[in-house]
Amino acid sequence: MTTRRIAALINPSARHGLGAGAAETALTALATHGLDVTEMIGRDAAHAQQLAHTAARSDHDAIVVIGGDGSVRMALEAARGTGMPIGLMPAGTGNDHARALGIPVDDPLAAAAIVGAAHERSIDLAQITLADGSTSVFGTVAATGLDALVTERANMMARPKGQLRYPIAAVAEIVKLKPFHYRITVDGVTIERDLVLASVGNTPSYGGGMQITPAAIVDDGSLDLTLVLSGSRLRLLTLFPTVYSGKHIHRPEVEQLRGRKIVLECEPSAPVYADGERVGMLPATIEILPGAVTFLVPRLENTDRG
Incomplete structure:
Protein backbone atom coordinates (compact mmCIF):
# COMPACT_ATOMS: atom_id res chain seq x y z
CA MET A 1 0.00 0.00 0.00
CA THR A 2 1.41 3.38 -1.01
CA THR A 3 2.12 5.77 1.84
CA ARG A 4 0.19 9.02 1.47
CA ARG A 5 2.31 12.17 1.43
CA ILE A 6 0.97 15.16 3.36
CA ALA A 7 2.15 18.79 3.34
CA ALA A 8 1.43 20.14 6.82
CA LEU A 9 1.02 23.93 6.87
CA ILE A 10 1.80 25.06 10.40
CA ASN A 11 0.94 28.43 11.92
CA PRO A 12 2.93 28.73 15.18
CA SER A 13 1.21 32.04 16.00
CA ALA A 14 -2.28 30.48 16.07
CA ARG A 15 -4.18 30.89 19.36
CA HIS A 16 -2.05 33.95 20.12
CA GLY A 17 1.23 32.06 20.19
CA LEU A 18 -0.03 28.69 21.44
CA GLY A 19 0.02 27.18 17.95
CA ALA A 20 3.46 25.59 18.29
CA GLY A 21 2.28 23.27 21.05
CA ALA A 22 -0.90 22.46 19.14
CA ALA A 23 1.18 21.66 16.05
CA GLU A 24 3.33 19.18 17.96
CA THR A 25 0.20 17.42 19.20
CA ALA A 26 -1.30 17.40 15.70
CA LEU A 27 1.85 16.00 14.09
CA THR A 28 2.00 13.22 16.67
CA ALA A 29 -1.62 12.36 15.93
CA LEU A 30 -1.01 12.31 12.15
CA ALA A 31 1.98 10.00 12.62
CA THR A 32 -0.29 7.32 14.10
CA HIS A 33 -1.89 6.92 10.66
CA GLY A 34 1.35 6.18 8.83
CA LEU A 35 1.33 9.39 6.82
CA ASP A 36 4.52 10.80 5.32
CA VAL A 37 4.34 14.37 6.63
CA THR A 38 6.38 17.30 5.31
CA GLU A 39 6.33 20.20 7.80
CA MET A 40 5.94 23.66 6.27
CA ILE A 41 6.19 26.36 8.95
CA GLY A 42 5.35 29.96 8.07
CA ARG A 43 7.59 32.65 9.55
CA ASP A 44 4.93 35.27 8.88
CA ALA A 45 1.75 35.70 6.83
CA ALA A 46 3.56 36.32 3.53
CA HIS A 47 5.84 33.32 3.99
CA ALA A 48 2.89 31.13 4.99
CA GLN A 49 0.99 32.13 1.85
CA GLN A 50 4.04 31.31 -0.28
CA LEU A 51 4.31 27.89 1.36
CA ALA A 52 0.62 27.23 0.77
CA HIS A 53 0.96 27.96 -2.95
CA THR A 54 4.04 25.73 -3.16
CA ALA A 55 2.22 22.88 -1.39
CA ALA A 56 -0.88 23.19 -3.59
CA ARG A 57 1.25 22.67 -6.70
CA SER A 58 3.45 19.91 -5.30
CA ASP A 59 3.17 16.12 -5.67
CA HIS A 60 1.75 15.70 -2.17
CA ASP A 61 -1.57 13.90 -1.79
CA ALA A 62 -3.10 16.59 0.41
CA ILE A 63 -2.46 19.80 2.32
CA VAL A 64 -3.21 19.63 6.03
CA VAL A 65 -3.67 22.95 7.81
CA ILE A 66 -2.55 23.00 11.44
CA GLY A 67 -3.94 26.34 12.55
CA GLY A 68 -7.09 28.42 12.59
CA ASP A 69 -9.48 29.92 10.06
CA GLY A 70 -6.96 32.49 8.86
CA SER A 71 -4.53 29.71 7.98
CA VAL A 72 -7.31 27.77 6.27
CA ARG A 73 -8.12 30.83 4.18
CA MET A 74 -4.53 30.89 2.89
CA ALA A 75 -4.88 27.26 1.85
CA LEU A 76 -8.17 28.02 0.09
CA GLU A 77 -6.55 30.80 -1.93
CA ALA A 78 -3.70 28.47 -2.87
CA ALA A 79 -5.63 25.27 -3.56
CA ARG A 80 -8.67 26.44 -5.52
CA GLY A 81 -8.53 25.23 -9.07
CA THR A 82 -5.69 22.77 -8.38
CA GLY A 83 -7.68 19.75 -7.18
CA MET A 84 -5.43 19.48 -4.11
CA PRO A 85 -7.51 18.26 -1.12
CA ILE A 86 -7.30 20.14 2.18
CA GLY A 87 -7.35 18.46 5.58
CA LEU A 88 -7.83 20.27 8.88
CA MET A 89 -6.17 19.86 12.25
CA PRO A 90 -7.94 22.71 14.11
CA ALA A 91 -5.52 24.78 16.19
CA GLY A 92 -6.97 28.29 16.08
CA THR A 93 -9.33 30.43 18.11
CA GLY A 94 -12.49 30.14 16.01
CA ASN A 95 -12.10 26.94 13.94
CA ASP A 96 -15.36 27.61 12.09
CA HIS A 97 -14.32 25.80 8.90
CA ALA A 98 -13.88 22.66 10.97
CA ARG A 99 -17.24 23.13 12.69
CA ALA A 100 -19.02 23.45 9.34
CA LEU A 101 -17.43 20.25 8.04
CA GLY A 102 -18.01 18.13 11.13
CA ILE A 103 -14.33 17.97 12.08
CA PRO A 104 -13.72 17.86 15.87
CA VAL A 105 -12.13 21.08 17.11
CA ASP A 106 -10.74 19.67 20.37
CA ASP A 107 -9.78 16.08 19.49
CA PRO A 108 -6.53 15.86 17.48
CA LEU A 109 -6.70 12.06 17.24
CA ALA A 110 -10.19 12.19 15.72
CA ALA A 111 -9.18 14.97 13.32
CA ALA A 112 -6.10 12.98 12.27
CA ALA A 113 -8.27 9.92 11.64
CA ILE A 114 -10.34 11.97 9.19
CA VAL A 115 -7.17 12.99 7.34
CA GLY A 116 -6.04 9.37 7.30
CA ALA A 117 -9.36 8.12 5.90
CA ALA A 118 -9.04 10.56 2.95
CA HIS A 119 -12.77 10.91 2.28
CA GLU A 120 -13.18 13.91 -0.04
CA ARG A 121 -16.00 16.43 -0.40
CA SER A 122 -16.24 19.37 -2.82
CA ILE A 123 -17.48 22.57 -1.20
CA ASP A 124 -18.26 26.10 -2.29
CA LEU A 125 -16.14 29.17 -1.73
CA ALA A 126 -17.09 32.83 -1.94
Whole structure:
Protein backbone atom coordinates (compact mmCIF):
# COMPACT_ATOMS: atom_id res chain seq x y z
CA MET A 1 0.00 0.00 0.00
CA THR A 2 1.41 3.38 -1.01
CA THR A 3 2.12 5.77 1.84
CA ARG A 4 0.19 9.02 1.47
CA ARG A 5 2.31 12.17 1.43
CA ILE A 6 0.97 15.16 3.36
CA ALA A 7 2.15 18.79 3.34
CA ALA A 8 1.43 20.14 6.82
CA LEU A 9 1.02 23.93 6.87
CA ILE A 10 1.80 25.06 10.40
CA ASN A 11 0.94 28.43 11.92
CA PRO A 12 2.93 28.73 15.18
CA SER A 13 1.21 32.04 16.00
CA ALA A 14 -2.28 30.48 16.07
CA ARG A 15 -4.18 30.89 19.36
CA HIS A 16 -2.05 33.95 20.12
CA GLY A 17 1.23 32.06 20.19
CA LEU A 18 -0.03 28.69 21.44
CA GLY A 19 0.02 27.18 17.95
CA ALA A 20 3.46 25.59 18.29
CA GLY A 21 2.28 23.27 21.05
CA ALA A 22 -0.90 22.46 19.14
CA ALA A 23 1.18 21.66 16.05
CA GLU A 24 3.33 19.18 17.96
CA THR A 25 0.20 17.42 19.20
CA ALA A 26 -1.30 17.40 15.70
CA LEU A 27 1.85 16.00 14.09
CA THR A 28 2.00 13.22 16.67
CA ALA A 29 -1.62 12.36 15.93
CA LEU A 30 -1.01 12.31 12.15
CA ALA A 31 1.98 10.00 12.62
CA THR A 32 -0.29 7.32 14.10
CA HIS A 33 -1.89 6.92 10.66
CA GLY A 34 1.35 6.18 8.83
CA LEU A 35 1.33 9.39 6.82
CA ASP A 36 4.52 10.80 5.32
CA VAL A 37 4.34 14.37 6.63
CA THR A 38 6.38 17.30 5.31
CA GLU A 39 6.33 20.20 7.80
CA MET A 40 5.94 23.66 6.27
CA ILE A 41 6.19 26.36 8.95
CA GLY A 42 5.35 29.96 8.07
CA ARG A 43 7.59 32.65 9.55
CA ASP A 44 4.93 35.27 8.88
CA ALA A 45 1.75 35.70 6.83
CA ALA A 46 3.56 36.32 3.53
CA HIS A 47 5.84 33.32 3.99
CA ALA A 48 2.89 31.13 4.99
CA GLN A 49 0.99 32.13 1.85
CA GLN A 50 4.04 31.31 -0.28
CA LEU A 51 4.31 27.89 1.36
CA ALA A 52 0.62 27.23 0.77
CA HIS A 53 0.96 27.96 -2.95
CA THR A 54 4.04 25.73 -3.16
CA ALA A 55 2.22 22.88 -1.39
CA ALA A 56 -0.88 23.19 -3.59
CA ARG A 57 1.25 22.67 -6.70
CA SER A 58 3.45 19.91 -5.30
CA ASP A 59 3.17 16.12 -5.67
CA HIS A 60 1.75 15.70 -2.17
CA ASP A 61 -1.57 13.90 -1.79
CA ALA A 62 -3.10 16.59 0.41
CA ILE A 63 -2.46 19.80 2.32
CA VAL A 64 -3.21 19.63 6.03
CA VAL A 65 -3.67 22.95 7.81
CA ILE A 66 -2.55 23.00 11.44
CA GLY A 67 -3.94 26.34 12.55
CA GLY A 68 -7.09 28.42 12.59
CA ASP A 69 -9.48 29.92 10.06
CA GLY A 70 -6.96 32.49 8.86
CA SER A 71 -4.53 29.71 7.98
CA VAL A 72 -7.31 27.77 6.27
CA ARG A 73 -8.12 30.83 4.18
CA MET A 74 -4.53 30.89 2.89
CA ALA A 75 -4.88 27.26 1.85
CA LEU A 76 -8.17 28.02 0.09
CA GLU A 77 -6.55 30.80 -1.93
CA ALA A 78 -3.70 28.47 -2.87
CA ALA A 79 -5.63 25.27 -3.56
CA ARG A 80 -8.67 26.44 -5.52
CA GLY A 81 -8.53 25.23 -9.07
CA THR A 82 -5.69 22.77 -8.38
CA GLY A 83 -7.68 19.75 -7.18
CA MET A 84 -5.43 19.48 -4.11
CA PRO A 85 -7.51 18.26 -1.12
CA ILE A 86 -7.30 20.14 2.18
CA GLY A 87 -7.35 18.46 5.58
CA LEU A 88 -7.83 20.27 8.88
CA MET A 89 -6.17 19.86 12.25
CA PRO A 90 -7.94 22.71 14.11
CA ALA A 91 -5.52 24.78 16.19
CA GLY A 92 -6.97 28.29 16.08
CA THR A 93 -9.33 30.43 18.11
CA GLY A 94 -12.49 30.14 16.01
CA ASN A 95 -12.10 26.94 13.94
CA ASP A 96 -15.36 27.61 12.09
CA HIS A 97 -14.32 25.80 8.90
CA ALA A 98 -13.88 22.66 10.97
CA ARG A 99 -17.24 23.13 12.69
CA ALA A 100 -19.02 23.45 9.34
CA LEU A 101 -17.43 20.25 8.04
CA GLY A 102 -18.01 18.13 11.13
CA ILE A 103 -14.33 17.97 12.08
CA PRO A 104 -13.72 17.86 15.87
CA VAL A 105 -12.13 21.08 17.11
CA ASP A 106 -10.74 19.67 20.37
CA ASP A 107 -9.78 16.08 19.49
CA PRO A 108 -6.53 15.86 17.48
CA LEU A 109 -6.70 12.06 17.24
CA ALA A 110 -10.19 12.19 15.72
CA ALA A 111 -9.18 14.97 13.32
CA ALA A 112 -6.10 12.98 12.27
CA ALA A 113 -8.27 9.92 11.64
CA ILE A 114 -10.34 11.97 9.19
CA VAL A 115 -7.17 12.99 7.34
CA GLY A 116 -6.04 9.37 7.30
CA ALA A 117 -9.36 8.12 5.90
CA ALA A 118 -9.04 10.56 2.95
CA HIS A 119 -12.77 10.91 2.28
CA GLU A 120 -13.18 13.91 -0.04
CA ARG A 121 -16.00 16.43 -0.40
CA SER A 122 -16.24 19.37 -2.82
CA ILE A 123 -17.48 22.57 -1.20
CA ASP A 124 -18.26 26.10 -2.29
CA LEU A 125 -16.14 29.17 -1.73
CA ALA A 126 -17.09 32.83 -1.94
CA GLN A 127 -15.11 35.51 -3.75
CA ILE A 128 -14.93 39.13 -2.61
CA THR A 129 -14.17 41.89 -5.10
CA LEU A 130 -13.37 45.32 -3.65
CA ALA A 131 -13.73 48.73 -5.30
CA ASP A 132 -10.09 48.68 -6.45
CA GLY A 133 -10.67 45.39 -8.30
CA SER A 134 -8.70 43.25 -5.86
CA THR A 135 -10.17 39.83 -5.11
CA SER A 136 -9.90 37.21 -2.39
CA VAL A 137 -11.82 34.13 -1.32
CA PHE A 138 -13.28 32.92 1.95
CA GLY A 139 -14.89 29.74 3.22
CA THR A 140 -17.03 30.74 6.22
CA VAL A 141 -18.50 34.23 6.74
CA ALA A 142 -17.80 37.75 5.51
CA ALA A 143 -18.67 40.22 8.26
CA THR A 144 -19.40 43.92 7.78
CA GLY A 145 -20.55 46.60 10.19
CA LEU A 146 -20.78 45.74 13.89
CA ASP A 147 -19.52 42.17 13.60
CA ALA A 148 -16.47 43.32 11.63
CA LEU A 149 -15.75 45.95 14.28
CA VAL A 150 -16.12 43.28 16.99
CA THR A 151 -13.70 40.99 15.16
CA GLU A 152 -11.25 43.86 14.72
CA ARG A 153 -11.35 44.68 18.42
CA ALA A 154 -11.14 41.01 19.47
CA ASN A 155 -8.12 40.43 17.25
CA MET A 156 -6.30 43.30 18.98
CA MET A 157 -7.07 42.03 22.49
CA ALA A 158 -4.25 40.16 24.21
CA ARG A 159 -6.59 39.04 26.99
CA PRO A 160 -8.65 37.13 27.73
CA LYS A 161 -7.57 34.12 25.71
CA GLY A 162 -10.05 32.14 23.64
CA GLN A 163 -13.72 32.80 22.96
CA LEU A 164 -14.33 35.21 25.86
CA ARG A 165 -12.73 37.94 23.76
CA TYR A 166 -15.71 38.07 21.39
CA PRO A 167 -18.52 38.90 23.86
CA ILE A 168 -16.30 41.42 25.64
CA ALA A 169 -15.42 43.08 22.33
CA ALA A 170 -19.09 43.03 21.30
CA VAL A 171 -20.25 44.89 24.39
CA ALA A 172 -17.50 47.50 23.93
CA GLU A 173 -18.51 48.13 20.30
CA ILE A 174 -22.29 48.11 20.90
CA VAL A 175 -21.98 50.84 23.53
CA LYS A 176 -20.54 53.30 21.00
CA LEU A 177 -22.16 51.99 17.81
CA LYS A 178 -23.82 54.18 15.19
CA PRO A 179 -25.89 52.57 12.39
CA PHE A 180 -24.78 52.32 8.76
CA HIS A 181 -26.98 53.08 5.76
CA TYR A 182 -26.66 50.07 3.44
CA ARG A 183 -27.53 49.65 -0.20
CA ILE A 184 -27.70 45.90 -0.88
CA THR A 185 -28.18 44.17 -4.22
CA VAL A 186 -28.95 40.44 -4.22
CA ASP A 187 -29.03 38.80 -7.66
CA GLY A 188 -29.98 42.12 -9.24
CA VAL A 189 -32.64 43.19 -6.71
CA THR A 190 -31.68 46.26 -4.64
CA ILE A 191 -32.88 47.25 -1.18
CA GLU A 192 -31.78 49.99 1.25
CA ARG A 193 -31.69 49.58 5.02
CA ASP A 194 -30.29 51.28 8.12
CA LEU A 195 -28.33 48.44 9.69
CA VAL A 196 -25.85 47.67 12.41
CA LEU A 197 -24.45 44.72 10.46
CA ALA A 198 -24.70 42.67 7.28
CA SER A 199 -23.06 39.23 7.23
CA VAL A 200 -22.67 36.95 4.22
CA GLY A 201 -22.32 33.27 5.07
CA ASN A 202 -21.13 30.26 3.12
CA THR A 203 -21.24 28.34 6.41
CA PRO A 204 -23.37 28.89 9.53
CA SER A 205 -20.86 30.27 12.01
CA TYR A 206 -18.03 32.66 12.72
CA GLY A 207 -16.22 33.75 15.87
CA GLY A 208 -15.97 30.23 17.23
CA GLY A 209 -19.52 28.96 16.80
CA MET A 210 -21.69 32.08 16.58
CA GLN A 211 -24.50 30.98 14.23
CA ILE A 212 -24.89 34.23 12.32
CA THR A 213 -26.19 32.54 9.13
CA PRO A 214 -27.57 29.32 10.64
CA ALA A 215 -29.19 27.96 7.46
CA ALA A 216 -26.06 28.26 5.31
CA ILE A 217 -24.83 25.04 3.67
CA VAL A 218 -21.32 24.68 2.29
CA ASP A 219 -22.28 23.04 -0.99
CA ASP A 220 -25.71 24.44 -1.95
CA GLY A 221 -24.41 26.93 -4.53
CA SER A 222 -25.73 29.98 -2.69
CA LEU A 223 -24.83 32.53 -0.01
CA ASP A 224 -26.93 33.42 3.03
CA LEU A 225 -27.23 37.05 4.11
CA THR A 226 -28.18 38.13 7.64
CA LEU A 227 -29.13 41.78 8.24
CA VAL A 228 -29.65 43.34 11.66
CA LEU A 229 -31.71 46.53 11.55
CA SER A 230 -30.67 49.52 13.63
CA GLY A 231 -32.25 49.76 17.07
CA SER A 232 -31.53 50.58 20.66
CA ARG A 233 -28.31 49.47 22.29
CA LEU A 234 -30.33 47.52 24.84
CA ARG A 235 -32.01 45.49 22.07
CA LEU A 236 -28.62 44.77 20.52
CA LEU A 237 -27.21 43.66 23.86
CA THR A 238 -30.11 41.23 24.31
CA LEU A 239 -29.82 40.02 20.71
CA PHE A 240 -26.12 39.20 20.89
CA PRO A 241 -26.36 36.07 23.11
CA THR A 242 -29.01 34.54 20.82
CA VAL A 243 -26.54 34.45 17.92
CA TYR A 244 -24.74 31.51 19.55
CA SER A 245 -27.83 29.34 19.07
CA GLY A 246 -29.03 30.92 15.82
CA LYS A 247 -32.28 32.04 17.47
CA HIS A 248 -31.63 35.67 16.54
CA ILE A 249 -33.21 34.98 13.14
CA HIS A 250 -36.65 34.86 14.79
CA ARG A 251 -36.38 38.42 16.10
CA PRO A 252 -38.15 41.24 14.23
CA GLU A 253 -34.99 43.30 13.77
CA VAL A 254 -33.29 40.48 11.83
CA GLU A 255 -33.81 39.94 8.09
CA GLN A 256 -32.47 37.06 5.99
CA LEU A 257 -31.84 36.83 2.26
CA ARG A 258 -30.16 34.32 -0.05
CA GLY A 259 -28.46 34.66 -3.41
CA ARG A 260 -25.49 33.89 -5.62
CA LYS A 261 -24.18 37.45 -6.06
CA ILE A 262 -24.41 40.10 -3.34
CA VAL A 263 -23.26 43.71 -3.60
CA LEU A 264 -22.81 45.62 -0.33
CA GLU A 265 -22.43 49.41 -0.18
CA CYS A 266 -22.79 51.57 2.92
CA GLU A 267 -22.38 55.05 4.39
CA PRO A 268 -20.17 55.59 6.22
CA SER A 269 -17.93 52.91 4.78
CA ALA A 270 -17.34 49.86 6.96
CA PRO A 271 -14.56 47.26 7.21
CA VAL A 272 -14.98 43.77 5.77
CA TYR A 273 -13.65 40.72 7.60
CA ALA A 274 -13.68 37.25 6.03
CA ASP A 275 -12.70 34.07 7.87
CA GLY A 276 -11.73 36.36 10.76
CA GLU A 277 -9.20 38.32 8.69
CA ARG A 278 -9.48 41.92 7.48
CA VAL A 279 -10.04 42.11 3.71
CA GLY A 280 -10.67 45.83 3.16
CA MET A 281 -13.52 48.33 3.15
CA LEU A 282 -16.95 48.40 1.54
CA PRO A 283 -18.22 48.57 -1.17
CA ALA A 284 -17.72 44.92 -2.09
CA THR A 285 -19.20 42.32 -4.39
CA ILE A 286 -19.45 38.78 -3.02
CA GLU A 287 -20.12 35.85 -5.35
CA ILE A 288 -20.45 32.11 -4.82
CA LEU A 289 -17.88 29.77 -6.42
CA PRO A 290 -19.65 26.38 -6.48
CA GLY A 291 -17.51 23.32 -5.72
CA ALA A 292 -14.33 25.37 -5.85
CA VAL A 293 -12.24 23.35 -3.41
CA THR A 294 -12.01 19.85 -1.92
CA PHE A 295 -11.79 19.02 1.78
CA LEU A 296 -11.07 15.81 3.67
CA VAL A 297 -14.17 15.28 5.82
CA PRO A 298 -15.78 12.64 8.03
CA ARG A 299 -17.39 9.74 6.20
CA LEU A 300 -21.10 9.09 6.72
CA GLU A 301 -21.55 12.20 8.82
CA ASN A 302 -24.03 15.05 8.35
CA THR A 303 -21.62 17.95 7.86
CA ASP A 304 -24.08 20.51 6.52
CA ARG A 305 -24.46 22.25 9.85
CA GLY A 306 -21.85 23.75 12.12
